[in-house]
Amino acid sequence: MPVGLVDRALKKFLKEAQIANLNNKEYAMYEESLKRYNDLKNSLDTAREEGREEGKKEEKLKIALKAKAQGLSTPTIVVLTGLSEEEIEKL
Template identity: 45%
Template sequence: KLMFKYVEVGRFDKTDEELTSLSDKWMYVLKNLSRLDNRPAALREKIFSKLFAAASVARFTPTELREYEDSLKAYRDIKNSLDTAKEEGREEGREQRNIEIAKKMLAAGMDIDIIINMTDLSKDEIEKLTIQQ
């Protein structure tokens, strides 16, 4: 079931002081966005934040837009690198902790099969630890 609502934005004539409902605010924005230099007080709601951010990017010159996109790409690259490094660090820390636990379990005389099950280390890794002790 599909329903259409047609709106004639050109006939909307309320000022920003007269906006009461959310639909009034959206109509006002659709009609006046190209003329707005400052964000009116009636449109300070969070729902309009992304709209005004996108509108400010849409006004960039080609040079500004290219610089903005390069800046976003650099930010995303750095963020992805940091996220990957954090995850690799966590994994390395888990492995090191499992080795420490396996060493303590070996020192306590526990069975290798139990150590494998508890630490997720391979039999070869645990045997190397027994040689080192």
């Protein structure tokens, strides 16, 4: 086995051994810590994804504004940006 795989397998084994040796109170604290970590990670991942979507929407609106300024028709801008006709007309 490559050294890197042996190291990872050994680290995983040692971590699992440590968890197995926890008493009930320590294990409950460990589980609570994992839950908090996962909740926080999920919140951050969701916020990051929402930010990306918001950024994409802003970029589409900028493109639509430029296209409108160039005299492109609303149906053409809809095809280019994926925005609705209503969103484009508001610009």
